[in-house]
Amino acid sequence: MNDTLDRLATLGFTALEADIYLYLLQNGTSTGYAVSKAIGKAVANTYKGIESLRIRGAVEVSDTSKSRSCRAVPWRQFLASQRASYETNLTALEAALEALPEAADDEAVYQLDNSDRVITAAVEAIDNAKRIVLGDIEPSALPHVKAALERATARGVEVRIKIYEPEDVEGAHITLRVRGREVYGRTNDVALHINADGKEDVLAIFNHDMSRVLQAFTTRSALMNMKHYCALLYELTLTDIKQNLRRGDVEASLKNLDDTDHLQPFSANGPPLEGYIKTYDLK
Numbered sequence: 007m008n009d010t011l012d013r014l015a016t017l018g019f020t021a022l023e024a025d026i027y028l029y030l031l032q033n034g035t036s037t038g039y040a041v042s043k044a045i046g047k048a049v050a051n052t053y054k055g056i057e058s059l060r061i062r063g064a065v066e067v068s069d070t071s072k073s074r075s076c077r078a079v080p081w082r083q084f085l086a087s088q089r090a091s092y093e094t095n096l097t098a099l100e101a102a103l104e105a106l107p108e109a110a111d112d113e114a115v116y117q118l119d120n121s122d123r124v125i126t127a128a129v130e131a132i133d134n135a136k137r138i139v140l141g142d143i144e145p146s147a148l149p150h151v152k153a154a155l156e157r158a159t160a161r162g163v164e165v166r167i168k169i170y171e172p173e174d175v176e177g178a179h180i181t182l183r184v185r186g187r188e189v190y191g192r193t194n195d196v197a198l199h200i201n202a203d204g205k206e207d208v209l210a211i212f213n214h215d216m217s218r219v220l221q222a223f224t225t226r227s228a229l230m231n232m233k234h235y236c237a238l239l240y241e242l243t244l245t246d247i248k249q250n251l252r253r254g255d256v257e258a259s260l261k262n263l264d265d266t267d268h269l270q271p272f273s274a275n276g277p278p279l280e281g282y283i284k285t286y287d288l289k
Contacts, residue, residue, distance in 0.1 A: 017088065018062075022047060022055045027064050030078035037073050063087055111205070111226040113285070118222040121212060127224045128200045128208045129154040135202035137277050138269060140238040141167035144190045146216055147198040148173055166266075168242050179265075181242045184249050195220060204235040204271070204278025228285035232271065232278045239269055239276075 007028075014024040025045045030036060033044070042052035056076050059065035064084050067076045078084075118124045132139050132154040139158050143151065152175055159165050159177025166179045170186025183189055190197070196212040207230060210222035225231065243266050250258040271279045283289045 020055070020058075022051060023059055023062075023064075026052065026055045027059060027078055030065065030076065031081060035068075035075050035077040037075050039073075041076075111228075111281075111285075113225075113227045113229070115223050115225040115227060115230060118208075118210065118224055119219055121216055121219055124198070124208065124210045124212075124219055124222045124224075125150045128198060128210075131200055131202040131206040131208055131224075132158050134206065135163050137163060137203050139163060139165045139167075139203075140201045140235065140242065141165075142197065142199040142238060142241060143167055143169055144197045145169070145171045145173070145186075146196045146214075147212070148175075150216075151198070151200065164269075166239075166242055168245060181245050183245060199234075199238065201231065201235050201238050204231050204276070205281055207231050207234045209234070228278070228281045232282045235276075235278045236271060239266065242266075 010028065011021070011024050014027065015021075019027065022045075025047070026041055029041055029045055036044075038053045038056050039049055041056070042049040045052070047055075056065055056067065060067050060076075064079055065076050066079060067074060079087075118127060128151050132151060135158055139155065141151070141155070148169060152173075155165050155167065155178055156176045159175075164179075165175070165177065166181070167175065168181040168183060169175075170183045170190045172182060173180075194214050196214065196216050198208070198210045198212070200208045205228075206224070206226055208222070208224045211220045212218065212222075213220060243262060246262045247259045250256075250262065268274050269276045271277070271282075
């Protein structure tokens, strides 16, 4: 019962309203006076609670009898209406928030302490990308961002990721680390690093089942993004080249250099450079 009361409280029920609603659910139609006696609350307060529940849509009140009676709206019906109302309000709120002007990017580095928040930040970064997403993603983390990566490639964003076990990510350039299981298996954690357009970076390590964040940061700092973008780009490029050269495939290594040349920040005016120059007034 305590759990039910707590859940009702999350919907905005007061303790009195929850007592009234649960009593009516279990005992059927009753008068306000009878309810007040049964739950041990003052009659005046009970009637106020019933009226509040009526406005909320959890109780129906009848005026057809000499003594005013009330009954609980069946809980399935009530929850369905609450769910519909919540979705409507969320949609309206989303539209209102979309209309707000965006705040200017700041240079701060923010620590993230919640696993869901880290994944949300990574997915949002990918979904906001316009040109390029780079990533270093261990196997347990990949399912959490795979759909976002595929959405990115579908809208024409270049996606290049390093992974450690074979996995198809539609439209993405995959750098598959040889002996990947051996590499990530050396530590009992799960690592995730995403950089979007050289403008937004999410870097995290979780415990083995990703139920807990060990350390995680996100930032729009132009300096941090320049450094992390370059680190990821050269990590992916070097891994591809090393693995190709060890197979004796020089041509594939040269092709990899050609394929990534347009992403170089300075020599090819790659994605992070514009924000870097603008932020620090370097031109």
